[in-house]
Amino acid sequence: MIGLTAAALVGVLFATGTYLVLRREPIGVILGFNLITYGTNALLFSSSTLARGVPPIIEDKAAFTGDISRFVDPLPQALVLTAIVISFGVTAFMVVLLNRRNELLGEEKLRGADAPIVNDPFAADSHFLDELDRNGDDYEWLDDELEHFRRAGAADDAEIDTG
Numbered sequence: 001m002i003g004l005t006a007a008a009l010v011g012v013l014f015a016t017g018t019y020l021v022l023r024r025e026p027i028g029v030i031l032g033f034n035l036i037t038y039g040t041n042a043l044l045f046s047s048s049t050l051a052r053g054v055p056p057i058i059e060d061k062a063a064f065t066g067d068i069s070r071f072v073d074p075l076p077q078a079l080v081l082t083a084i085v086i087s088f089g090v091t092a093f094m095v096v097l098l099n100r101r102n103e104l105l106g107e108e109k110l111r112g113a114d115a116p117i118v119n120d121p122f123a124a125d126s127h128f129l130d131e132l133d134r135n136g137d138d139y140e141w142l143d144d145e146l147e148h149f150r151r152a153g154a155a156d157d158a159e160i161d162t163g
Contacts, residue, residue, distance in 0.1 A: 013042065014035075017033065017039060018036070030094050044083065048075075056072065
């Protein structure tokens with residue numbers, strides 16, 4: 001009965017996490033990944049047998065004559081603890097990455113599935129070869145931008161040398 005409850009819990013966590021990730025709200029994406037991580041941790045923990053037993057510590061290996069099947073396997077608990085630490089690090093990285101993205105773009109929402117993608121070569125109304133013929137001056141624009149940044153960098157270097 002506990003196995004069925006754990007399976008239902010894991011299923012609900014995975015389903016809710018997937019739903020939140022697919023909604024593409026920034027906080028929902030972070031919470032969704034966390035719920036998927038919690039579901040994975042519950043799956044790892046429920047796959048181990050929860051049995052009361054003796055810790056696997058033997059003082060004298062040669063003198064031990066007991067039953068080794070009474071020992072508790074510490075590996076699932078170690079895996080879950082490691083997964084918790086890793087998920088905390090990934091969550092912190094996702095929060096920092098989201099904040100940096102919002103600073104650079106000035107947007108608070110992620111693009112939805114229905115948002116248009118600029119220069120989409122797989123769009124139904126265009127073909128990628130058509131775009132190549134129409135945009136011949138793209139490289140000139142890029143060269144101009146690179147030259148502008150080079151000049152700005154050289155001016156900054158000159159200020160540092162004379163300063």
